[in-house]
Amino acid sequence: MRHVLTRPDTALDAAAVSFENLGKSFPSRDGRYEQPVLTDVSFRVEPGEIVTVLGPSGCGKSTLLRAVGGLSAPTSGAVRIDDDVVSGIDPRCAVGFQEPRLLPWRTITKNVELGLPARTPSGTGRRRVAELLDLVELTHHAGHRPGEVSGGMAQRASLARALARNPRVLLLDEPFGALDALTRIRMQDLLLQVHRADPTTVLMVTHDVEEALVLSDRVVVLTRETPTSPATVAEVLAPDLARPRSRDDTRLTAMRTHLLRLLGVER
Amino acid sequence: MRHVLTRPDTALDAAAVSFENLGKSFPSRDGRYEQPVLTDVSFRVEPGEIVTVLGPSGCGKSTLLRAVGGLSAPTSGAVRIDDDVVSGIDPRCAVGFQEPRLLPWRTITKNVELGLPARTPSGTGRRRVAELLDLVELTHHAGHRPGEVSGGMAQRASLARALARNPRVLLLDEPFGALDALTRIRMQDLLLQVHRADPTTVLMVTHDVEEALVLSDRVVVLTRETPTSPATVAEVLAPDLARPRSRDDTRLTAMRTHLLRLLGVER
Amino acid sequence: MSTHSTSGNTTLDEVTGEPLGGANASTVPAAEHKGSGPLPPRRRRAGSVPRTRLTVALLGLVLPVLLLLVWHLLSTNGFYSPVQLPQPSAVLGAGWELLRSGDLWVHVGISTQRVVVGFMLGSALGLAVGALVGLSPWARILAGPTVGALRAVPSLAWVPLLLLWIGIGENSKVTLVAIGAFFPVYTTVSAALQHVDGQIVEAARSFGIRGVRLFTTVQLPAVLPAVISGLRLALAQAWLFLVAAELLGSSMGLGFLLTDSQNNGRTDRLLLAIVLLAVLGKLTDALIGVFERWTQHRWGSAPAT
């Protein structure tokens, strides 16, 4: 594929993420009771693993990711990165949010630069940003402001910003949701390529079962009994196949049907 | 399926939408030249038809939809709704934007109410909003603010707001992009149900080829030669099958492969 | 646009009702702690923000008390003479004297009335004109420069003009206070309206919401924080203009007390007037704080626009 990325000097080794009986609830609208969203979530992501999270809309996937990044504190239990309990924003993580969250007054280039680790030498930084923009196919729009690019382009810029960080744990919240089929495949390949060059830990939320199966070492499925009850881990599936995987592999097709059924889709 | 919706008294008949050599360009970053995005787009959507638009990220799908809604003026050519050239925001359309665009300070209910046609009697309005919230499965979060719901929930609220309008032309920009497989299917069904009850014209952007095939009377594919050249209509495909369609129908599978190839995906 | 937004950073402090900023940048946002039961010890920081209404009020008094101490020291160590800087107790004495004679209430009452009425009129007008200029390019081109020029006319300069046009009496005083209150609201509102998030305005317009309805449902709530800081400044400026207003043939009011004491060399009463103006300014400002909290309650944690 394309050339290997400029690697920032600060790059560090991948870290393990473990969820220990994680629970999270939010105060209800009137503040009178606590509405549980996640309960008793326990699993461990090994260093360098790619793990995807599947689950119905509103079940708490983003909440789970935010807990790892230290953006919201769990109500019970804990998340550990390597051996430290996460408390407060964790510098070892980089987050690709569900919304692009670009600074509207900065160009795409300048937005991606924000992701660079502190103290990146400016030459290295510039080179890395240019490479990333090339990889996410935004070179032609590098000088545009977020208000002047399409939804999919903004999402790719947001992805590039997260990748620029070269973190020990990469948290991606539906990074390919707004992309067409072809671009989506290219971006999946890009993620795998970056991961190969620099095998960091990736925890990613997706809605696309096929995507989960093609990309990940393990798939975590969150489910809940009723739409108002808290979600928890229903199954952890390990598609034990070498990458690159063909989307038409029959073993994957079977797993796909299984996962869809888990999510409530009967075909 | 579920009960038929409360129909606002103001509901009107579906309208035809025709694109006549539509072209659109944006001034480049430095303002020195015009960057064409769409060129010579011509096709006609018959009243009551469901038409989906497919195309690579950043090719101009949202731009196309915005031209119909009168949110941005074409550079050349025109869009007509029935026989009138669209100029300025067109009251016959309702737009479901690519981003949820909810008012952050209003509850979900209050946001959906914004979509109601002017002069809806308050009783009818309340009933219709409640029904829609039920259909998009947000009844439990009706009192939440946009900042307190998940990405998929916000998207569904945005969809409900567009549906509340009961327009002659419904414009939807990737309305199901942030939904998991099951919710997505349920929302697709919901759209068809609403359409059956009230056969309005629907023009919808999607990235999901399968979704396009399952839902639409015709699929319009936009393509471009290079990422910087303008897009135009490459093909209009009519999956001439009765609805509800099975996702596993072999005729659809063939079309799917064809469309994916058109979009550049070889399997 | 949507999810989790405000919970992450702009969280409502449960005591002051004001969102907490990014100062405690490296900790988990405060509001998230709320129902969280026992936290790992690392998250309890020495610097955590106090949360009861009383503590906050008391802490707010620390600085004034310190200032009072410095004042007391300066006025007693012989560096300043009593006319230059009377002791705090002398000022208190002057206040007590006025209180006993009943004059204090008259001064405070009439000044407060002038400020409140003038502020209401001026800020309402400022909101209206600010909305017009902020939303209509025509109004901006035609009226913008003139209003901008009038903004720099000092309060004292209005005095002779108002004397000519309206004469003395309550009307001219209230008018001057209203002029003072007008400009801050006008400026902040007209500027803020030009920067309302285009996406949601466009969305609302696409749903046929226009004109006054667009203003009240989208633009006004979106600029609410700006309106409120405009109101804050307008109220402060109303108090400032009060002093000029009470040069308009007045014989009561705190502004009168101020100038009159200055003319008569009663430094103790002068300082009393200053302190009273500051305290009343802060008290009326607190009412705007209440209004702000009400709007935040009504519209959720303040709109992010």
Place this chain on the structure above:
Amino acid sequence: MSTHSTSGNTTLDEVTGEPLGGANASTVPAAEHKGSGPLPPRRRRAGSVPRTRLTVALLGLVLPVLLLLVWHLLSTNGFYSPVQLPQPSAVLGAGWELLRSGDLWVHVGISTQRVVVGFMLGSALGLAVGALVGLSPWARILAGPTVGALRAVPSLAWVPLLLLWIGIGENSKVTLVAIGAFFPVYTTVSAALQHVDGQIVEAARSFGIRGVRLFTTVQLPAVLPAVISGLRLALAQAWLFLVAAELLGSSMGLGFLLTDSQNNGRTDRLLLAIVLLAVLGKLTDALIGVFERWTQHRWGSAPAT
């Protein structure tokens, strides 16, 4: 969060550099017309906004010219006597007289200098303290109430205090002007910072951006419109406080000219001083407009937050 946002509504008017609001609500947004070649006739409206710099400037003069006419009429129809309301020509004459004697430049020069220096100091300090109070809950709890109270201390009340502490001379005058400039910036900045879009702040923080860097990369640009309207008000208030400042042992300056003429009953000079203050106020305000346009150019159409 992203696409097309500003193109839809908050479009940059190419002349004034200011975004056009929703007044022409039912038309296609103006900036979209730009390169659009011949449009269908329906889109050209009689009310379309003028676009050349000159036309805009001239239209801005319409209202002042009308006011001048009204003034002329009132002063010549015998309703007001010349001491009450001199003719515009008499005011011009007074200006000419001062110009010939060279005093006019002295007045204008020294006042402008005081305002500019005081404004710079005051607004810089306002920005710093406003940032602190807007971002740190501790600073807000401790200092908020005190600053809020000081805000209502009238300019005239500062005069004797500054006389005591700093004496007469330029320092005390510039200090008073700086005090005037401080509060509007402080108020708008501290308020606006509490309402910055939590989503993007959170995003920046998740990328390890904190403290000063967070402030300069995210929060400051986000509150830029508020900062600018704060600066506008601060500049206006600097001119207002100038008049009080020039009571501090001064014998030159427009504020001196104003009070002096008022005391002497030279209504022609009084009006001259008012007009000059208004014109200078507007001119210096225009500099802030230039700065605003520069920031908009630098940061794209103003941030929507």
Place this chain on the structure above:
Amino acid sequence: GEGPGRGVAGGSADEIYLDYATYNPLSLIIKSKGWLEKVAAEHGQSVTWVYSAGSNKANESLRAGVVDVGSTAGSAALLARANGSPIKTISLFSQPEWSALVRTAASPVRAVADLAGKSVAVTKGTDPYFFLLQSLKAAGMSAEDVTVTNLQHADGRTALDSGRVDAWSGLDPIMAASEQNGDVLFHRKLEYNTYGFLNVREVFLRLNPTGAQDVVNTYAYARSWAARHRDEGIEVLAEAAKIDLDTATRVWHRTHLDIDPVPGEKQLAVLREVGPILVDSGDVPSQQDVDDALAGIVEQHYAQSADADAAARAIEGNAP
């Protein structure tokens, strides 16, 4: 509140708008006793009192027509008339000694001549300013020989006491208060003080001569009352000016009320000294304006026909 007030250059045949001021003790007495109301009622006139904080304020009110009768220092009346304000002086209310040159107790300054090269605080355009200039002139100096620091009266005292200036050309009652505190009036000169002028708008004389006569009559009555009720007068002054009794007593003694109220040559002579100063400082455009003003400012008729007894009948007759 203080009523809607009168606007836009008012004036009518049956209303009297007049000012009261701490530098005009007679006005304080008349107001506090309610005498004018009684006198004016005889002619169906209504009375409205307006506060004047200083001569400049009284002039401003006269100019705007919000008072018909205003009290100013003689110099201020001249200044206003010379600058086109259509006013006439119909009576005098006092020959005050309200200005003098003040130093701190520790200051080495002893005489006007010692001021050479020193700084003096004063409010430009007020009586203390003219007092300073006349004193300098008498000592063979001019304003150029000292640094004149323009400050409001109260600020002048602060500047003196805090050592920012070497001397202060002061004004009562602040001056009396500072004397009380140990400052020294090192140069006094009764003649350099211009008189207390009771001015009316010309329009008022045309519209309401009866009202003008009522005012002058009441002042005449008050003048004789004040001569007999010194202590009560001091109390009224202390009360109105918010000063203590000792200070008020000082001021009272320097404010000579027992004078011939008819304005005339004696006052004009003082004003002729002041006139050129006004022209020099640019406060009045030309000497011609001053001369015209001097020629037209005095209206003796009302003071000459002042009838204290008429006022007494109205006041005492209605008394219980």
